[in-house]
Amino acid sequence: MKKLAKSKLFEVWSIIAKEHELFVPVEQEGESVNFSLWQEGEHVNLDHLKTNVSPKQIVFPQTETYLKFKTTGKKLSLENVGGKQAPYVLFGVRPCDAQSFALIDNVFLTEPVDRFYEERRNKGILVSLACSNPEETCFCQAFGITPGEAPQGVDVATWDMGTFLLWKPQTAKGESLTNQLNGVLEEALAQDEQDCQELQQDIQQKLKDLPLAKIDPKQITGDLKEIFDAKIWDEYSSRCLGCGSCTYVCPTCHCYDIRDFDGGKAGERFRCWDSCMFSEFTLMAHGNPRKTQKEKFRQRFMHKLVYYPNNNEGVYACVGCGRCMDKCPVNMNIVKVIKKLGGEKA
Amino acid sequence: MSCTCNKTADPLIPEIAVIEAIRQDTNDVTTFRVVKPAGGKCFDFMPGQCAMLSVPPTGEAIFSITSSPTEQNFMEFSIKRCGTVTEYLHQLEVGSEIGIRGPYGNHFPVESELKGKDLLFIAGGIGLAPLRSVINYIMDHRADYGKIDIVYGARSPEDLVHTKEIFENWPTRPDTNVHLTVDRPFEGWDGHVGFVPNYVKELGFHTSKVALLCGPPIMIKFVLQGLEELGFKKDQVYTTLELKMKCGVGKCGRCNIGNKYVCKDGPVFRCDELQELPDEY
Numbered sequence: 001m002k003k004l005a006k007s008k009l010f011e012v013w014s015i016i017a018k019e020h021e022l023f024v025p026v027e028q029e030g031e032s033v034n035f036s037l038w039q040e041g042e043h044v045n046l047d048h049l050k051t052n053v054s055p056k057q058i059v060f061p062q063t064e065t066y067l068k069f070k071t072t073g074k075k076l077s078l079e080n081v082g083g084k085q086a087p088y089v090l091f092g093v094r095p096c097d098a099q100s101f102a103l104i105d106n107v108f109l110t111e112p113v114d115r116f117y118e119e120r121r122n123k124g125i126l127v128s129l130a131c132s133n134p135e136e137t138c139f140c141q142a143f144g145i146t147p148g149e150a151p152q153g154v155d156v157a158t159w160d161m162g163t164f165l166l167w168k169p170q171t172a173k174g175e176s177l178t179n180q181l182n183g184v185l186e187e188a189l190a191q192d193e194q195d196c197q198e199l200q201q202d203i204q205q206k207l208k209d210l211p212l213a214k215i216d217p218k219q220i221t222g223d224l225k226e227i228f229d230a231k232i233w234d235e236y237s238s239r240c241l242g243c244g245s246c247t248y249v250c251p252t253c254h255c256y257d258i259r260d261f262d263g264g265k266a267g268e269r270f271r272c273w274d275s276c277m278f279s280e281f282t283l284m285a286h287g288n289p290r291k292t293q294k295e296k297f298r299q300r301f302m303h304k305l306v307y308y309p310n311n312n313e314g315v316y317a318c319v320g321c322g323r324c325m326d327k328c329p330v331n332m333n334i335v336k337v338i339k340k341l342g343g344e345k346a
Numbered sequence: 347m348s349c350t351c352n353k354t355a356d357p358l359i360p361e362i363a364v365i366e367a368i369r370q371d372t373n374d375v376t377t378f379r380v381v382k383p384a385g386g387k388c389f390d391f392m393p394g395q396c397a398m399l400s401v402p403p404t405g406e407a408i409f410s411i412t413s414s415p416t417e418q419n420f421m422e423f424s425i426k427r428c429g430t431v432t433e434y435l436h437q438l439e440v441g442s443e444i445g446i447r448g449p450y451g452n453h454f455p456v457e458s459e460l461k462g463k464d465l466l467f468i469a470g471g472i473g474l475a476p477l478r479s480v481i482n483y484i485m486d487h488r489a490d491y492g493k494i495d496i497v498y499g500a501r502s503p504e505d506l507v508h509t510k511e512i513f514e515n516w517p518t519r520p521d522t523n524v525h526l527t528v529d530r531p532f533e534g535w536d537g538h539v540g541f542v543p544n545y546v547k548e549l550g551f552h553t554s555k556v557a558l559l560c561g562p563p564i565m566i567k568f569v570l571q572g573l574e575e576l577g578f579k580k581d582q583v584y585t586t587l588e589l590k591m592k593c594g595v596g597k598c599g600r601c602n603i604g605n606k607y608v609c610k611d612g613p614v615f616r617c618d619e620l621q622e623l624p625d626e627y
Contacts (some may be wrong), residue, residue: 006419048619066358069402074445076402080359112595115356224604226622255599258358258592262403269402271358274598284564284590289626301623303602311606327436 001188002167004158008175008184009165013038013091015181019090023058029270035090044161046092049135050321054097054251058090059120060104062248062271066116067269069260081268082121089177092129092158096140096319099151100251102125103319106312107254123171130153132203137322139212139335142180145319148203159196164198190287214345217305217316217338224306227300232340237297239330244275246333247300252317255281275299285335301337357595360400360445366420368440372508374427375472376436377412379420380446387413387421389437392453394614397491398594399423399435400445407431407448408609412475414482422527424475424507450594451613454480454558456487463556465493468569470542470561471500471593476508476613477560482511485519492521493572495551499527499542503535504578513537517568525549543568546576553577559585563627580618587612587620587627603627 004012016022022038027045035055039042066082086261103123108117131138133146140147150157155174161167166188178185207213208342220227247253257274274281284288290296308317318334325333330338338344367379389399391411400406400608406431413422427436438444441475454460465484484491484600496516500506506526517524527538527545538545551557557578559569566585573583589601589608596610604623606612615623 036448053442066356071402074439074442075446076362078362078402078445080356081359082356107597112357114595114597116358225621225624228604238436254597256592256597258406258598260403260405269400269406271598272598276599282590283586285432289589295626299602299626303599307602307605316603 001193002169002185002187003161003192004165004167004181004185006163006165009044009292012181012184013044014040015184016089016091016177021086022091024091038091045130049131049133049138050094050323050326053249054100054321054323055090055093056097056100056104056251058088059124060108060117060254061099063270063272064116064157065261065268065270066314067264069269070266072265082116084116084123087123087125089125089127091127093126094131094321095128095145095149095151095152095154096138096145096321097251098126098128098147098154099140099143100319100321102151102153103308103312103315103317104254106315125152125155125177127156127158127174127177130159130200130203132155132160134203134206134210135322136211137325138207138210138320139215139322140320141207142211142215142217142338143318143320145315147207148206149186159199160170160197161192161199164203166192169326171344180303188330190278201255212320212322212335215320215335215338215343216345217318217343219345220305220338220341221341222341224302224310225343227306228302230341232337233294234295236332236337236340237292237294239332240277240293240297242277242279242293242296243329244277245327246331247275247277248273249323251319251321251323252304253300276303304334305338305341305343357381357447358593360398360406360447361388362443363421363446365440365442365444367436368438371424371509372505375424375505375507376427376437377422377424377507378438379413379422380444381420385419385441387418387573389449391415391421391449393456393483394451394453394476395449396451396589396594396609397421397446397448397614398450399431399433400447400502401431401438401503402445404434405431406445408579408594410476410479410613411449413480414479414486416483416486420547422467424472426472426477431473448594450609452611454614456480456483458487460484460556462488462492464552464554465572466551467498467558468542468546468557468559468561469496469498470565471505472507473559473561473565474498475560476560478508478511480558481516485516487523488520493555494522495527495555496523497542497546497549499529499545501627503528503532503537541565541568543572547572551576553579553582555582557583559583581616581622583617584614585617585620586614589627598608
């Protein structure tokens with residue numbers, strides 16, 4: 001294990017940024033913190049627990065042009081411009097958000113593999129930051145995530161120890177990054193490692209006292225059709241405005257649209273985030289199979305709690321980050337749905 | 347100018363295809379024959395599979411492949427004008443280049459469950475498009491299948507597609523019967539009049555057949571009821587589902603029903619499999 005003095009963070013970022021694009025949580029206005037490209041002078045905020053939008057946007061950009069086209073008379077030419085070229089480091093990712101990448105991997109990296117996404121995943125180095133102070137809206141433990149550790153796949157795990165970060169490479173990529181920073185990192189002492197263990201125990205204790213500590217989706221019983229026909233959907237969907245905020249801030253939502261930008265004789269094809277909450281999502285020329293907000297609302301939660309787990313060995317498509325709880329304008333969220341479906345420990 | 351796209355394994359990137367011939371079937375249905383710029387069909391597929399056609403800058407849409415996979419020289423798509431992409435396609439001329447990617451989805455089990463069986467095809471309107479691929483595939487492997495009945499209906503005689511096949515070709519093949527119907531009487535039409543579901547019941551088919559259905563959702567619903575009344579079991583009936591699709595490869599989420607993605611796990615479903623899905627199609 002290594003340690004990185006917080007006073008040397010700037011130095012570390014400068015070194016990383018020489019060979020990589022470096023994405024860090026940057027405070028934009030007031031409390032709005034989001035992952036963006038590091039530049040000297042930016043206000044990096046590693047204390048803020050949850051960025052406004054999850055770092056999903058780095059591996060699966062909100063908008064991505066992948067094809068350029070040109071028409072000349074009857075002729076059409078196409079040029080593939082998709083995929084990510086530069087290697088990058090994503091610094092300060094929380095364990096729930098890091099786990100969300102594994103969930104989206106299950107979608108994009110299964111056959112037929114999405115090459116654009118695959119390139120972004122392969123080109124990235126993930127540096128996580130343990131959550132010393134989980135918030136009231138956190139319930140990641142319901143999905144088997146330990147906020148004091150780093151999930152599998154994270155290249156370097158870090159812990160905030162006050163004046164320094166403890167630094168633990170977990171993969172070959174993480175080792176390689178650590179070697180590049182050898183001049184700045186220090187060796188951790190036995191005492192530091194012991195302090196880290198105490199911090200982890202302290203985090204586990206805090207989790208037990210959180211208001212959502214008893215959320216447990218595994219307590220939901222009933223088969224697909226039973227849950228599909230449950231009365232809850234009528235009751236809860238009546239409040240839903242169909243604004244799609246929950247899907248945009250969600251680290252695991254991955255639905256997208258494909259559209260052409262019309263530039264006359266030349267243009268671009270891009271994909272962009274879409275939402276099952278929107279009325280046009282499943283609209284066809286001859287009508288919409290999901291006619292009202294009830295069907296749309298139900299689709300989102302059925303997908304996360306039933307369909308995705310059925311296709312992925314029981315793993316739920318939620319990491320308990322609580323962003324949907326923070327952002328919903330009518331105070332509706334997956335926790336209420338899970339509770340209503342019986343997903344709470346006694 | 348030939349295809350300038352970088353060859354890539356990414357399933358979202360189309361290849362160039364050229365429209366070699368256009369046949370106006372009805373007022374709003376046109377059959378497009380497409381080939382690779384160098385000639386020949388764009389890719390191998392099985393009957394029932396789909397392809398995504400691109401007409402930048404209007405966009406992409408998924409269509410079932412109408413021609414048989416046994417046809418090596420071209421692929422055909424019978425497309426009804428009903429949205430922005432189809433409207434644009436209908437304005438294209440012979441020689442126009444479009445984008446194509448695929449094949450997507452599963453297919454009718456022509457090499458397994460359907461082999462050696464008596465088959466009953468039931469199509470309504472443009473629903474004949476995917477079934478024509480299977481029918482012509484079977485005609486090219488005729489000895490492998492039993493007796494064939496084709497029930498096909500449209501709103502009017504003018505709305506019937508692939509008229510050469512339905513009037514001249516298929517009826518003359520061995521052990522093949524074509525039963526045509528139109529919704530109401532028309533001058534000059536001396537064939538059957540009435541809706542497809544009722545006609546199927548009137549014809550009263552033997553339940554040893556395997557049925558393959560394609561048509562508007564309301565027709566499917568009533569044909570299924572009719573077949574059930576005749577004694578057909580749900581595992582003897584196949585149909586295709588249609589949902590909005592964008593990626594075609596089970597990622598964009600649009601055509602998700604229950605645990606399935608229509609673009610990947612469908613569009614062909616056996617009706618006992620459909621029973622397991624939530625009623626959202």
